[in-house]
Amino acid sequence: MNLAAVFLFVGCVILTFAPAVRFHTWQVEYRWQQWVGFVVWLFGFSFVYRQANRFLPDRDPYLLPIISLMVGWGLLTIFRLDPVFGYRQTIWLSICLAGFIIGLRIPGLLSILRRYKYIWLTLGLLLTLFTFFYGTYPGGKGPNLWLGCCGIYLQPSEFLKFLLIIYLAAYLADSLPSKFRLIRLLTPTLLVAGSALLILIAQRDLGTAFLFIALYAVVIYLASGKRRVLLFSFITVLCALIAGYLIFDVIQLRIEAWLNPWLDPNGRSFQIVQSIISVANGGIFGRGIGLGSPGVIPIAHSDFIFPSIVEETGLFGAVALVILYAFFTIRGFSVSLHAPNQFQRFLAAGITAFIITQSILIMGGTIRLLPLTGVTLPFISYGGSSLVTSFFSAMLLMIISNQAEDQPAVIYQSKPYLFIGTVFLAGLVTIVVLTTWWIVVRADGLLARNDNPRRFISDQYVQRGKILDRNNKILAETLGEPGNYTRVLHYPPLSAVVGYSNSNYGQGGLEASMDAVLRGVQGNSLFTIFSTRLLAAQYPVGLDIRLSLDLQLQQIADSLMQTKKGGLVLLNAETGEVLVMSTAPSFDSNSLQTNWETWKASDDSPLLNRVTQGQYPPGAATGGLVLAQMLARATLPVSIPSANWSVSQNESDYCAVFPGANPTWEKLISSGCTAALTMINKSIQPTEMFSFYQQIGFFDQPDIPVESVELVTQKFVETYNSLFTGGSDLLVSPLQVAVAAASLSNGGMIVSPQIATAYLSPNDVWLLFPAKNAPLQLTATNSDAAAALLSSGTFPGWEILAVAKTESGKVDWYVAGTPPEWQGTPLTIVVALENSTPRAAQNIGRQVFNAAIN
Amino acid sequence: MLSIFVLLLRIFLMIVLFSFLVWTIYTLWRDLKIQSQILLTKKIPIISLYSESDPSLEKVTFSKAEVSIGRDDSCDIPLTEETISNRHARLTYRHMHWWVEDLLSTNGTYLNDERVETPTILITGDELRIGKTILVIDIQPVE
Numbered sequence: 001m002n003l004a005a006v007f008l009f010v011g012c013v014i015l016t017f018a019p020a021v022r023f024h025t026w027q028v029e030y031r032w033q034q035w036v037g038f039v040v041w042l043f044g045f046s047f048v049y050r051q052a053n054r055f056l057p058d059r060d061p062y063l064l065p066i067i068s069l070m071v072g073w074g075l076l077t078i079f080r081l082d083p084v085f086g087y088r089q090t091i092w093l094s095i096c097l098a099g100f101i102i103g104l105r106i107p108g109l110l111s112i113l114r115r116y117k118y119i120w121l122t123l124g125l126l127l128t129l130f131t132f133f134y135g136t137y138p139g140g141k142g143p144n145l146w147l148g149c150c151g152i153y154l155q156p157s158e159f160l161k162f163l164l165i166i167y168l169a170a171y172l173a174d175s176l177p178s179k180f181r182l183i184r185l186l187t188p189t190l191l192v193a194g195s196a197l198l199i200l201i202a203q204r205d206l207g208t209a210f211l212f213i214a215l216y217a218v219v220i221y222l223a224s225g226k227r228r229v230l231l232f233s234f235i236t237v238l239c240a241l242i243a244g245y246l247i248f249d250v251i252q253l254r255i256e257a258w259l260n261p262w263l264d265p266n267g268r269s270f271q272i273v274q275s276i277i278s279v280a281n282g283g284i285f286g287r288g289i290g291l292g293s294p295g296v297i298p299i300a301h302s303d304f305i306f307p308s309i310v311e312e313t314g315l316f317g318a319v320a321l322v323i324l325y326a327f328f329t330i331r332g333f334s335v336s337l338h339a340p341n342q343f344q345r346f347l348a349a350g351i352t353a354f355i356i357t358q359s360i361l362i363m364g365g366t367i368r369l370l371p372l373t374g375v376t377l378p379f380i381s382y383g384g385s386s387l388v389t390s391f392f393s394a395m396l397l398m399i400i401s402n403q404a405e406d407q408p409a410v411i412y413q414s415k416p417y418l419f420i421g422t423v424f425l426a427g428l429v430t431i432v433v434l435t436t437w438w439i440v441v442r443a444d445g446l447l448a449r450n451d452n453p454r455r456f457i458s459d460q461y462v463q464r465g466k467i468l469d470r471n472n473k474i475l476a477e478t479l480g481e482p483g484n485y486t487r488v489l490h491y492p493p494l495s496a497v498v499g500y501s502n503s504n505y506g507q508g509g510l511e512a513s514m515d516a517v518l519r520g521v522q523g524n525s526l527f528t529i530f531s532t533r534l535l536a537a538q539y540p541v542g543l544d545i546r547l548s549l550d551l552q553l554q555q556i557a558d559s560l561m562q563t564k565k566g567g568l569v570l571l572n573a574e575t576g577e578v579l580v581m582s583t584a585p586s587f588d589s590n591s592l593q594t595n596w597e598t599w600k601a602s603d604d605s606p607l608l609n610r611v612t613q614g615q616y617p618p619g620a621a622t623g624g625l626v627l628a629q630m631l632a633r634a635t636l637p638v639s640i641p642s643a644n645w646s647v648s649q650n651e652s653d654y655c656a657v658f659p660g661a662n663p664t665w666e667k668l669i670s671s672g673c674t675a676a677l678t679m680i681n682k683s684i685q686p687t688e689m690f691s692f693y694q695q696i697g698f699f700d701q702p703d704i705p706v707e708s709v710e711l712v713t714q715k716f717v718e719t720y721n722s723l724f725t726g727g728s729d730l731l732v733s734p735l736q737v738a739v740a741a742a743s744l745s746n747g748g749m750i751v752s753p754q755i756a757t758a759y760l761s762p763n764d765v766w767l768l769f770p771a772k773n774a775p776l777q778l779t780a781t782n783s784d785a786a787a788a789l790l791s792s793g794t795f796p797g798w799e800i801l802a803v804a805k806t807e808s809g810k811v812d813w814y815v816a817g818t819p820p821e822w823q824g825t826p827l828t829i830v831v832a833l834e835n836s837t838p839r840a841a842q843n844i845g846r847q848v849f850n851a852a853i854n
Numbered sequence: 855m856l857s858i859f860v861l862l863l864r865i866f867l868m869i870v871l872f873s874f875l876v877w878t879i880y881t882l883w884r885d886l887k888i889q890s891q892i893l894l895t896k897k898i899p900i901i902s903l904y905s906e907s908d909p910s911l912e913k914v915t916f917s918k919a920e921v922s923i924g925r926d927d928s929c930d931i932p933l934t935e936e937t938i939s940n941r942h943a944r945l946t947y948r949h950m951h952w953w954v955e956d957l958l959s960t961n962g963t964y965l966n967d968e969r970v971e972t973p974t975i976l977i978t979g980d981e982l983r984i985g986k987t988i989l990v991i992d993i994q995p996v997e
Contacts, residue, residue: 006870062878069874288864313868320871327878535857 031290034079037090041072044097052398055104060401062331066324067379067394071387073321074380077309080290081301085382092384096391103395110399114343117170124163125195127156157208158376158385160195162393165215165354167191169346172223206244206251207361207373211354213237218353219346222416258371265451271298275366277452278307279318279435280443286314287537293454301382303374306363310435318435321380322363322428329356329428333421335401337414344400351393353420355379360427367434455519456503458538460485465518465542467498467510469551470579470757476511478542487511491551492588493558496609497581497706497755500589505596508589509609510547510756513705517759518542524762544760548577556851557582560844566811566833567610567734568844570852573742573817573826576751578704580829580848581735583610611734612708616832617726618698619804620656620677621737621813623669624744628778628786629692630680645673649803649810654725656801656812656838666789672802672813672838674724686720695750695778696740698732702753703772708733726804726811737815738830744790744798745817745826748783750776784820791819795846796853801838809834814841816849827852898947902992903931903982921945923984924957937961937985945976952976952993961985 045068052064075093079086103109113120195212217233244251257269265273274297281292294300294308301308310318332352339345355378362377364370376386379394438446446452461483467476476489476498487501499509507515516522520540521529532540557568561584570580587599587606599606608614645655645663656672668676681689693699701708719728735753743750752773758766790798799816812835817828829852831845901921904913914931923931924942933942939959946953955973956963963970964983976982980991 062882065874066878285868286864288860289867291860316868317871320868320875323875327875535861 031080031083033083033086034076037075037079037086037093038072040090040094041068041075044094045072048097048100051101051104056398056402058402059398060331060335062327063335063394063398063401066327066331067391070321070324070379073309074305074377074382076289077305077312077380078301078382080312081295081308085301088384089382089387092387095384096387099388100391100395103392104399110344110347110396113166113347113396114170114173117167120163121167121191124156124160128160128195128198131156155383155385157205158383158389161208161211161215161354162351162389164195164212165219165350166347168216168219169343169350172219172346173341173343205374206254206371207365207375209240210237210373211357211361211375213240214357215350215354218357218420219350222349222420223342223346225416254371254373258368261368265449270451271304272366272368272372273449273451274298275304275307276368276438276442277446277449277454278304278311279367279438280446281452281454282307282311282314282318283439283443283533284315285534286310286312286317288312291537293457296453296457302376303362303372303381304366305377305381306366309380310439315436315439319432322432325356325359326425326428328352329421329424332356332397333417335397337417338403339400340403348397348400349417349420351397353424355390355393356424356427360424360431363431364427364434367431367438369430369434450506453503455539456501459487459501459503459519462520462538463541464501465520465759466544467514467518468544468546469549469554470547470577471551472546473551475547475549475551489589491554492590493582493586494549494554495587495589496583496607497549497611498589499706500592502589502592505592508607509706510545514545514756517545523759523767528762543762545756546758546760546766548572548579548755548757549581550579550852553580553848553852554582557844557848558584558586560847564833564836564840564844565604565610566831566836566841567614568831568848569611569734569738569829570848571738571742571753571828571830573745573828574749574751576739576742576753577757578735578753578755579827579852581609581611581706581755583608583614609707610832612702612704612706614733614832615709615731616734616811616813617728617730617804617806618732618737618802619726619811619813620669620672620674620724620802621800621804621815621830622740623672623677623724623800623802624786624790624798624815625692625696625740625781625783626677626680626684627666627669627789628744628748628781628783629684631782631785631789632780633683645671649805654803656803657842670790670798670800672800677724678721681720681723689720689723692781693730695776696743697750698730698736698740701733702735702739704735704753704755706755708735724804726806734830734832737813737832738828741815741817741830742826742828743778743781744783744787745820745822745828746775746783747820748778748781750778787817787820797822797849799842799845801842803838806834812836812838812841814838814845816845818853824853899952900994901945901947901952901976902994903989904992905987905989907988919947922957923989931989933984933987935985935987938987942984943970943982946973952991954982 045064049064049068052059071093075086075089078089106112213233213236217230221227221229241251241255245255246252253268257264257272261269261272261276263269278292278294278297281287286292289312292308292311294304294311297304297307306318306321309321313320329352332348332355336345336348336352339348358375358378361370361373362375362381365372376383378386378390447454459478463485464478464487466474466478469475475491475494476487478485479488480486489495489498489500495509497509499507499511499513501507501511501515501518506512511518520542523543524540528540532538553570557570557580561568561582564584566584568580568582569578571578585604585606587595645653645659645668647655647658653675654673655668659667659671659673663671663673665676719730722728723730739750739753752771752775754769754772756769758768761767787798790800795816797816797818799814802813802815804811804813812831812833814831815829818824818826827849829845829849831841831848833841833844898917898919900915900917902913902915916930921931922929922941922944923933923938924940925933925935925938926940929941937960939957939961941957942959943963944955944957946955952975953973954963954965954970954976956970965974965976966981967983976991976993978991978993982989982991
C-alpha cells in the first residue's frame, strides 16, 4: 500500500518535469495538474483503507492494494494524456470512494442483492433499453451507448454486465441444490442470449455482447462443472461472429482490421496500427512518463490506455500491469473458493471472471491478439460507469472475502475453478508474450513506418541537420524554437531535388533519402543515439550534409528554365558530381500545406523531378556515343550521304538543326540528323547496340539518392529501326543521358553520379560519403576521337542537338561537354525541353555551360 | 542534467513497482507457509467405527482427515451390500470437528435414523446407517 503511494508520487514527479526534458531547458511550463488527482487518490484510499480495516477486518488483504495501485496508475496516465479527462476521472474516483465507504456500512448488502435479483436485472435491462431511444455519444458522433443528462454520461451496458452476474449467481445458487439439470437453465439462457443479441444487433457492440456470453458460460461452467457449456458457448460466439461479419459493417471492419491491419493502415485499421506502433515505441524500458507520444492513438485515454502505458513504461510496465491482473485473478478465485455459500461463491467467481475477461479482451485487442472491441480496461481506463462498476465489484469481492470464521461451503467440484483460472492466466501470459514480440522483434520495422508520427514529433523538438551546397551555402535548415521547429528551404526552386520533410506530407527528395543522417541516427555514435532515445525519447541532433550542387550555377540555370518545361543537369564528368540539377516547372516545399492538392492535380506535374524522373526517348542525342563506337571499328563510310536535309519533322531526312550545305559526318551527328545515324546504325547489330546501351547505363537507374522511376524496356530489338527518331520504346531520364555523355569528356569512363558528398561528423570534421561504384571503362569505343571530331567552331567543346518524338509531342535535347584536351574540370551538360525548340535548349545549355567553365 | 535526474526517477519508479509485486508474492508465499505449518501442527482426533449388529466387521480406526465409505474397493471402509453406492459417504475432519457427508448416494445415508442432507457434525456414540449396515462412531479426544 505504501509502495503504491511511493510509485504514484514518483510518477507524478516525472510527469511534472517531463516537459523540461522534452524542450531541453528549464524555462517551460511544468505539469502540475496530476497532483490534484494524486492528493485525492492518497487521502481517499487511506480513508478507505482505515474504514475497511474497521468494517472488514478479515478481508483478503491483497485486493485493496492491488486495486489502489491500478486506479492510481490509470489516473496518472489519464492526466498525462489529457488533464481535462483527468479532472473528470478524479471526480468519478471520489464518487466511487464515497460509494465504497457507504457500501461498507450497509448490513446484509449481499442478501439484498440476492433477494431482489429480478428487480436489479429488470432495472439494468430497462436502462439499457433506454439507450436505444435516448442514447447519445458524449464525444459527438459514435455509437449511442450512453445515457446523458447535465454533463454526466452513464453507460448502462456497463452496469448490466454486473447485474447479470448477480442475477446468475443468485439464480444458480437457488436452483442448484444438489443436482444439475440443463432444463433449469432455460430462463437465464434466454435472458442472456436475448440481451446479448439485442446489444449486438441494435448497438453493434461486439465487446459487450461477447462479454455477456463469456460470463454466462464461465458462471454456468463453474456451477455445473460441465465442459460442454464452454464448448457450446464458444461455438455460439463463433457463429455470432461469422453472422455479425456477414451482416454488420462495423464487425466486418473490426475483423478485417484484426486479420490484416497492414492493408489499410491510414483508414480502417488506423487505430490498431497506431496502437502497435505505440507499443513498439515503448521498448523495454519505456520512453518515460510524459515523454512518449501515446496521444497519437485515437481515444488513448479509454480503450487504448494499455498501449499508452506500455509506450511510457515499456515492457517492464506491461509485465507489471499484467501481473497485477494475474494477482487479482488468483485472489478472486481464492475468495470464491473460500466463500461461505454458493451465492457468494458464484458471485465472487463471476466478478473475477468479468474483470479479467474484459481486461484480456481490451489488452489483447490493442496488441492484435484479438479483434478490437470497444470495452474499457477495468480500474485503469477513463470512464465513470466503468470505474463505478469495477469499484462496486471489488467491494463485493472484499465483503465476500471477509469471513470471520473460516468455514467455506461444500464444494462439489473444484476442477472448473482451477481450469478457468488457468485459462485466464494463460491469456495474460499470451498478452505478455505478444507485447514482447512487438517490442523486441518487430519494433524497428514498425517505427520506420511512414505513418509513425513520432519522428515528426521529435523533429519539432530536435534540430535536423542542415543541407548545404558545395560552397557551404545553406540550402535547407530547421528554424524556430524547440517544440515549434519548422523546416525551411531557402532556395525553393530546388524543392524537387532537396525535397521536404513534413508531418502531413511525409518526406521527399534528399530529405527522405538522407533522413538517417539528417536525423542523426546515422553518423552519430551508437551511445549518443541510445542515450538520447533513452533519456528524452528523442532522436539526436541531426548532422549537416553537403551537396555537390553549386548554388550560383543552379540559380542561373533555374532562371533560364523558369518558363520552360523540362530538365537540365550539369555533371562533373570525371567524378560524377552533379553541379546543377534544375527541373521546371517546380514547386515550393515551404508551402506544401496551401498548394499540395493543386500541384498534385496539375497537368504540368510540378512535383516531378524531370532530371531523374523524366522519361524521354533519347533519339539522336546519343549520336556522339554511336560515333565513338563507329570510330573504334573504323567502319565510318567514306561517302557522305547527300540528301535534302530538312528541319521539318515529317520528312525522312530530318535534322534538328540545318547541318549546312555538304555537311560532314560529325556535322550531321551534332545537328541531330536521324537519317544519317540510322544509316551508320545499319552496320551495327541490334544485340551489339543493346549491350552497348547496357554499358552506358540506359537500362539501370543511376544510383542517386533522389526519386527516380523504374525502367521498362522490352522491345528494344523490335523497335531498333526507329531508335533515333523516338519511336523506340527506350525511354531514359536526362540524368542517364548526362552520365552516358560524360564518357565523351572523360576518355570513355562511365562514372556514377553523386549529389550528397559529405556529412559533418559530431567532431566537426567533414566526412565523405563512400563512393558507390568504381568508374567503368567502355570497351570498343573511341570517345576521345569522337569528341574531338564533334568539337568545332566557336563553342569550347562538343555539342549535339536532337529532337525525338514522344507520345505528347517531342523532346528537344541539347548535349554538350568539354573536349578531350580540356585542362580544367571536365563537364557535361544535358538539357531536355518538352515541346520547345532545339535552339532554345542550345541557348540555355550554352549559357549555363559558359558560366560553369569561366 | 534534468533528463538524467528523470531517468533515475524512472528507474526508481520501476524498482518501486516491482518491489510492490515482489512484496505481494512474498507475503502470499509466507501466508501459505504459515497456513501449512498450522495445519501440520493440528492433530486429528482418531476416529473409530465398529458395528454392533454385525460382529464380522472389525473395529476400524483412522488417523487421517478423510475417510470414504462405499462399495468400491478403493474406499477406506468397503462394504459389500447391494444397496450401497460405489462411493456412498465421506467422513471429513475440518473446523475442529468430524463431519459426515452423503456423496449423492442412491439410498441415502442416515445418522441416528435421520437422512443426511447436508454435512453434519459427528460425536461419539452416533449411529451411521449405510444400507443395512449400522456403524457406531467413536472419537477419541486429542490429548
